[in-house]
Amino acid sequence: xxxxxxxxxxxxxxxxxxxxxxxxxxxxxxxxxxxxxxxxxxxxxxxxxxxxxxxxxxxxxxxxxxxxxxxxxxxxxxxxxxxxxxxxxxxxxxxxxxxxxxxxxxxxxxxxxxxxxxxxxxxxxxxxxxxxxxxxxxxxxxxxxxxxxxxxxxxxx
Amino acid sequence: xxxxxxxxxxxxxxxxxxxxxxxxxxxxxxxxxxxxxxxxxxxxxxxxxxxxxxxxxxxxxxxxxxxxxxxxxxxxxxxxxxxxxxxxxxxxx
Numbered sequence: 530x531x532x533x534x535x536x537x538x539x540x541x542x543x544x545x546x547x548x549x550x551x552x553x554x555x556x557x558x559x560x561x562x563x564x565x566x567x568x569x570x571x572x573x574x575x576x577x578x579x580x581x582x583x584x585x586x587x588x589x590x591x592x593x594x595x596x597x598x599x600x601x602x603x604x605x606x607x608x609x610x611x612x613x614x615x616x617x618x619x620x621x622x623x624x625x626x627x628x629x630x631x632x633x634x635x636x637x638x639x640x641x642x643x644x645x646x647x648x649x650x651x652x653x654x655x656x657x658x659x660x661x662x663x664x665x666x667x668x669x670x671x672x673x674x675x676x677x678x679x680x681x682x683x684x685x686x
Numbered sequence: 687x688x689x690x691x692x693x694x695x696x697x698x699x700x701x702x703x704x705x706x707x708x709x710x711x712x713x714x715x716x717x718x719x720x721x722x723x724x725x726x727x728x729x730x731x732x733x734x735x736x737x738x739x740x741x742x743x744x745x746x747x748x749x750x751x752x753x754x755x756x757x758x759x760x761x762x763x764x765x766x767x768x769x770x771x772x773x774x775x776x777x778x779x
Contacts, residue, residue: 604724631734632743634727654727 532561537582538623540677544593549627551590553676555582555641559618574615579649580606583639587625587653589673591635594627595657597670604634605654612647619643625653633657690737690767697732698763701725711764716757739773 530537542552557574564572584603591601615621622642629636634657640650660666688696691711698715699706702725715721721729730741749755759765 604727629731629734630740631727631730632740632745633747634730634743636731654731656727 530555530558532558532563532578535581536585536672537578538585538589538676541589541679542622544590544679546594549590549594549630551586551593551625553586553589553623555586555621555623557615557617557619557621561617564617572617574617574619576609576611576649579611579615579641580609580651580653582621582623583625583641583649583651584653584655586623587627587635587637587639587655589676589678590625590627590637591655591657592669592673593678594630594635597666597673598660599657600660600665600669601635601655601657603653604656607652607654609649609651611649613643615641615643615648621648628652690770691763693736694729694733694763694767694770697729697736701728701732709763711762711767713763714758715761715763715766717761733770737770737774739770739777741770741773 530539537555538553539556540554542554544551563575567573567575588601588603592599620643623639624642625637625639627635628638635655637653637655638650639653641648660669695706695709698704698709698719698721702719702721704719709719713719715726715729726743730743734740746755746760750757750760760769
């Protein structure tokens with residue numbers, strides 16, 4: 530997890546466009562200035578960053594489903610539940626299921642678990658738009674390669 | 687069985703917290719009911735699910751932006767209902 534770059538996903542574990550689902554791993558860093566304030570003496574991964582982790586996982590699925598030609602932007606978060614604390618160093622397993630592929634938007638059911646125990650979940654809506662510029666499109670593909678996006682998915686993009 | 691308009695109106699009332707009796711077939715979703723694009727995503731999602739279709743929002747938006755259609759054609763509710771009926775019929779064809 531590169532918190533300072535807001536890149537929260539370490540690795541794509543599995544992605545299936547046929548089943549419309551994705552699994553990723555995101556390890557919470559042991560050290561971050563975020564934990565100095567949230568909270569002093571009791572470091573916790575902020576809930577908004579758990580949502581962002583689920584959004585980025587969902588985003589990779591939606592971007593892949595759009596052949597890396599369009600970008601996903603978080604538009605709505607519904608029913609978010611945070612069931613337990615997440616602390617520095619914990620390894621999060623993140624999943625997202627595309628439940629609706631609309632015109633210009635997508636809806637996912639996303640969740641995070643640690644050691645098989647449910648941590649949080651939410652229903653996310655993402656807008657699907659053209660990349661605003663070629664630079665962003667290229668950077669997304671570079672990041673996709675870094676997080677281990679399946680080669681065939683990138684090759685077909 | 688409720689009409690397409692009734693289904694849409696109920697979805698809008700529930701999604702946007704708009705009094706149901708203020709929603710008429712002549713209402714323009716944007717100009718009269720003040721529904722913004724984010725709320726319309728929720729409405730589109732509910733309509734897609736209710737009717738088993740995919741509202742072609744991007745195509746409609748493009749047509750409006752290109753001057754090939756007016757917002758009234760798609761966002762006045764009786765017109766929206768007609769478009770939905772067409773999509774449902776096309777799905778079953």
